[in-house]
Amino acid sequence: MQRTSRMLTPQEALDIILAHVQRLPSEEVGLMDAAGRVLAEPLYAPEDHPPFPAATMDGYAVIHDDTSPWREVIGEQFAGHVTDVTVTPGTAVRITTGAPLPAGADAVVPVEDVELVDDHIVIRREEVRPGENVRPVGADVHRGELIVPAGTVLGPAEIGLAASLGIASVPVSRRPRVSVLSTGDELVDPGQPLGPGQIRDSNRFMLVAALQQAGAEVVWAGRGPDDVERLTELLRERIAESDVVISSGGVSVGERDLISAALRTLGTVHIERLFMKPGKPFHFVTVGRTLLFGLPGNPVSALVGFEIFVMAALRAMTGQQPVIPEPVTVVLAHPIEPGDRIEYQRAIVWCDETGTLFARNTGPQSSARLLSAVGANAYLIVPPRAEPYRPGERLRAILRRPVHGQAR
Template identity: 90%
Template structure:
C-alpha cells in the first residue's frame, strides 16, 4: 500500500490520477446512439463532398458565355431528381437549390435576375461568371480527408456530417461504468421529513447528475452502511462491476470517517490530502483497473473535486481530447481574499465588448453553500498569498460552462 501524507497540489494530483487511467474498450453504435459519445477512430472521408456540382440558389442553369439573347427552358432539375437534358447554347434548365448541375451548364442565374416569357428567359444583366452559384465537387471535403479526429465528443454537427458521408454506424469508446455512494448517519432521502441533526442526501443526486453529464453510465447509486466491514464489502462489490467508484463523505481525519478505513483495505492509496480549498480531504485509490475517488462530504467540496479530478479521469478513459480543460486568463471585477491554499472560487466569467474576459465570484464561498455553484460558469483559481488580489488584477479561471457575452 502506497500512501502520500503530504498535501499535493491539484497539478500533482492530476498527474498521479492520469498515470493510473486505463483506456476503455471500444464499441460500435448507430448514429442515433452516438450523441455524447467519444469517437474512438478517426473518420476519413470515403468520397468527395458534395459528390456532384450543385446549385446554391433557385434559378436557371446556363452556359456562362452563351451570347444568345433568349434562352429556351428545356427542362427542370430538382434536388434528388436528375434529368438527362444537356444545356447547349440558347438553352437553360430551371433548377432548385441543392440540385445537381445538368450536363453542359457551368453557372446558375438566380430567378430574380431573369425575365420569363412563356418557355424562354432573358437574363437581365450583362455578365454571368463561370461557376456562379455552383458548389463544385469536393469543395467542402475531398476523398481521403481527415474529417473528424479520434477523441472528438460527438454532437449534432458531427453526427450530421457522418450521415452525409454515408456512415450509419461509428466506433466509439465504451462509456465509463460508475458507482456512486454517499455516507453519513445524518443523511435522509430528499422527500423524507428531517429529524434532529439530519440533512438531505444531496451529494448522491448531484454526483449522479454530474457523472451522467460527463458521459458516464451510472450503474449503481446508494448510501453506505454505517460500519466498516459492511461498507468494505459493498465497495468490493462495486469495484468488481465499475470502472470508477465515487464516494462522498467519510474521508476526513476522525474515528467515524469510515470510507478512509474501508478504502485502505481495498487497494493502493495514492492521494489522501490536497493543497486546495475546498476539498482538502480527498482520496484517490486504485484497485486493479478500477479508480476510486473519495470526495469530501461538503457539497461544494464534492462538486469541485468531481469536476476538477473525476471528469478529467473520465475524459482520459474514453480518449476525449483535450483531456484537460485549459484555463483562461480573467480580469478581476472586485477584490478577492486569498487563503493558505489554492482556492477554487465559484465565479461568473463574461466577455467585455473589447474581448477581455472578466470575472466575479458568486458571493460567500463556504464549502457547504451549494448555492455558490448555481449559475457559476467557472472556477476562479486563487493562489495563496499574503495580501488580497485587487480588482483589475489577472487570475486564471477554469470554465465549467459557456462564457456570457455581456456583464453578468
C-alpha cells in the same frame, strides 16, 4: 491512522490520476443515439459533398461560352428529379437551387439576369463565367478528408455532417460505468425526518446529477454500510462492476475513517490529501483498472473534487479532447482574500463591452455552504499569498457553465 504523506498540488494530483487512467473500449452507435457521446476514432469523408455539381441559385443551366443570341429551354431540373437531358449550344435547362447541373452545362445564370420569351431565354448581360453559380463535386467536403477529429463530443453539427456523407453510425467510447456511495452514520435521505444530530444525504443526489450531465452511466448509487467489513465487501462488488467508484465522507481526520480503512485494504492508495481548499482530504486509489475516488463529506468539497479531478478522469477514459480545458484569465471585480492553500472559489464570470472577462465570487466560501455553488459558472483559482488580491488584478478561472455578456 498516519497522515505522513505530503499534500499534493491540484496539478500534481491530476498528473497522478491521468497516469492511471485507461481508455475505455469503443462501440458503434446509430446517429440518433450519438449526441453527447465522444468520438473514438477520427471520421473521414467516405464520399464527396456535394456528390454532383449543384446549382447554388435558381436560374438556367447553360454553356458559358455559347455564343447563341437566345437559347431554347429544353427541360427542367429540380432537386431530386434528374432528367436525362443534355445542354448543347443554343439550349438551356431551367434549374433550382441544389439541383444537379445537367450534362453539357457548365454555369447557371440566375433568373433575374434572364428574359423568358415563350420557350426561349435571352441572357441580359455580357459575359457568363465558367462554373458560375455551380458548386462542383466535393466543394464542401472532399472524399477522404478528415471531418471530425477523435475526442470530439458529438453535437448537432458533427452528426448532421456525418449523415450528409452517408455515415449511419459512428464509433464512440463506451460510457464510463460509475458507482456512487455516500457514507456517514449521520445521514438521512431527503423526505425522511431528521433525528438529533442527523443531516441530509445530499452528496449522493449531487454526484448522480453531475455524472448524468457528464454522460456517465450510473450503475449503482446508495449508502455505504456502517461497518468496515460490510463496506469492504460492498466496495469489492462495486469495483467488479464499475470503471469508477466514488465515495463521499469518511476521509477527514475527525471522521470515522471507514472508507479510508476499506480503500487501504482493497487497493493502492495514490493520493490522500491535497494542498487546496475546499477538498483537502481526497483519496485516489486504484484496484486493477478501476479508479476509486474518496471525496470529502462536505458537499462543496465533494463537488469541487468531482468537477476538477473525477471529470478529468472521465474525459481521459473516453478520450475526450481537451482532457483538461485550459482555464481562462479573468479580471477581479472586487478584492479577494486568499487562504493558506490554493482556493477554488465559486465565482461568476462575465464579459464586458470591451470583450474582457471579469469575475466576482459568490459570497461566503465556507465549504459546507453549497449555496455558494448555485448560479456559479466558474471556479476562481486563488493561490495563497500574504496580501489580498486587489480589484483589477488577474487570476485564472475554470469555467463550469457558459459565459454571458452584460445586459445593455
